[in-house]
Amino acid sequence: MLLLATFACAAQMPTSAPKEYPAGELGKLVKTGEDIVNNTDTHPLTKDLVGNKLQCKSCHLKGADGKVGTGEGISSWIGTAATFPAWSKREKTVQSLQDRSNNCFMRSMNGKRPIIDTKASMAIAAYITWLSTGVPMNMNAIGPWSEHNTKLYPKNVKKFNAIQKKATHKNYLAGKDVYTKKCASCHGMNGAGIPGAFPPLWGKDANGNWLSYNTGAGMSKLDKAAAWVQSNMPLAQGGSLSDQDAADVVIYMNAQERAPFDLKKGLLPKEEMGYYNSIVLEEKHTVQSNFKALGLDFNTIKNGK
Numbered sequence: 001m002l003l004l005a006t007f008a009c010a011a012q013m014p015t016s017a018p019k020e021y022p023a024g025e026l027g028k029l030v031k032t033g034e035d036i037v038n039n040t041d042t043h044p045l046t047k048d049l050v051g052n053k054l055q056c057k058s059c060h061l062k063g064a065d066g067k068v069g070t071g072e073g074i075s076s077w078i079g080t081a082a083t084f085p086a087w088s089k090r091e092k093t094v095q096s097l098q099d100r101s102n103n104c105f106m107r108s109m110n111g112k113r114p115i116i117d118t119k120a121s122m123a124i125a126a127y128i129t130w131l132s133t134g135v136p137m138n139m140n141a142i143g144p145w146s147e148h149n150t151k152l153y154p155k156n157v158k159k160f161n162a163i164q165k166k167a168t169h170k171n172y173l174a175g176k177d178v179y180t181k182k183c184a185s186c187h188g189m190n191g192a193g194i195p196g197a198f199p200p201l202w203g204k205d206a207n208g209n210w211l212s213y214n215t216g217a218g219m220s221k222l223d224k225a226a227a228w229v230q231s232n233m234p235l236a237q238g239g240s241l242s243d244q245d246a247a248d249v250v251i252y253m254n255a256q257e258r259a260p261f262d263l264k265k266g267l268l269p270k271e272e273m274g275y276y277n278s279i280v281l282e283e284k285h286t287v288q289s290n291f292k293a294l295g296l297d298f299n300t301i302k303n304g305k
Contacts (some may be wrong), residue, residue: 013148014078016065018133026126029119033127036120037068040109045120051110051259053211056124058199059108059219061232069131073231073238074153079146081125081132086140091278098125099277100144106266107217110210110259113266115273156227163247164222165294169304175252178245182234183253191256202256215285216261219254222294226250254290255302261285 021027036043037056056068060077063070069077084097091099101124102114114121138147145153164171180189186198192211193200200211219225230246232238241249263283267273291298299305 014134015072016063016070016078017067017131022130029123029126030130032119033123033125033130034068036124037127043120045118045123046105046114049105049109049112049114049120051112051210052200052213053193053195053205054109054199054213056104059228061235067131069128071232071238074149074156074228075232076146076148077128077131079132079135079148081129082135082137083140083146083150084144086144087142088144090280092280093277095144095277097128098122101125101128104217106263107261108213108219110212110214110217111266112268113273113276115268116275152231153227156230157223159243160226160230160247160250161223161294163243164226164251165296167247167251167294167296167301169301171248171251172255172301174244175248175250178241178249179252182241182245183249186235191253201253202258204257210259212258214259214261215287215290216263216266216283220258220261220285220287220290222247222250222254222290225254251301255287255298258287260287 021030032045036046037060040046040055040057041050041053060069060075061071061073062068063072063076069075069080081097084100085094086100088095088100091103095103096116098116098121102116102121105111106113132146135147140147140150142150143154183201187193187201191200191202192205202212204210213219219228226246229250230239230241230243234240261284263281267276270276288298291301
C-alpha cells in the first residue's frame with residue numbers, strides 16, 4: 001500500500017513551475033523563453049514576427065506562482081511538453097512542440113512563423129519544457145494538448161458547438177450584454193484592451209494596425225473560444241460564466257472586425273523557412289467563414305437581417 005501511495009503522489013501533475021531554473025546555458029535559454037512569452041510583441045528575437053499587440057501570456061495565463069502558462073484553466077502549459085510529439089488534425093501531421101508554438105505566431109500573433117531551431121523557437125520550447133519537469137512522457141495521439149487540457153478541451157468544444165449552432169441575433173445581443181458587464185472593464189467596449197495590463201480582443205489601432213488574433217487562431221473559432229473563455233474568464237473567476245453566457249459573449253466578440261487569415265502569408269519564403277511540417281498548405285478564414293463553419297449566417301447573427 002505504501003508503494004502504491006508513493007507512486008500515486010509521484011505521478012500527480014504539478015500545479016506550478018519548478019522552484020529552480022536549470023544550470024548553465026540551458027537555464028539561460030529557459031529564462032530567455034520566459035522573457036519572450038511575457039513580451040512577445042516587443043522582444044528583440046520575436047517582435048518582427050508578431051503582427052499585433054498580443055503576447056503568449058495573453059492566452060497562456062499566469063498561475064499563483066506568477067509564471068506564464070501555469071494558470072489552472074484551459075491553455076496551461078504544465079505537462080504540455082510531455083505529450084509531444086502529438087497528432088494535429090489541423091496540420092494533418094504529427095507535430096513537435098516547436099511546430100505547435102511556432103504556428104501560433106501565424107494565427108494568434110497574426111504574424112510570421114519562426115524558423116525551427118532558431119534561438120527564439122528553441123527558447124520558447126525550453127521554457128514550456130521546463131514547466132513539464134517531472135511529468136511522465138505520454139505522447140498524445142488525439143490532439144496537441146497536455147493531459148490537463150485534453151481532459152477539459154475537446155468535450156467542452158463539443159458542448160459549445162452544439163449550443164452555438166442554435167444561435168440567433170438574440171444571442172449576439174445577449175453576448176454584448178455579457179461583454180459590457182463582465183469584460184469591458186478590462187478589454188474596453190471597443191475591444192482595444194488596456195496596454196500593459198489587459199490584451200486587445202479585436203479591431204485596429206489609430207494607425208490601422210490589427211490589435212488582436214486573426215481568423216485562423218483557435219480563439220477565432222466560436223466553440224473553441226467559448227471553451228477557453230468559460231475556463232479562464234473573467235480573470236481569477238474562471239468557471240463562473242454559464243454555458244449560455246460563455247457561448248453568447250464569444251459570438252459577440254468574434255463577430256467584430258479582425259484580420260483575415262491566409263496560411264501562405266504567414267509562412268516565410270521556403271528557401272528561408274525550410275521544411276514546413278504540414279500536409280495542409282492552403283488555408284483561409286474570415287469572420288464570416290468562421291460563423292459559416294457552425295452553419296450560421298454572419299449577417300443574420302450580427303444584424304438580425
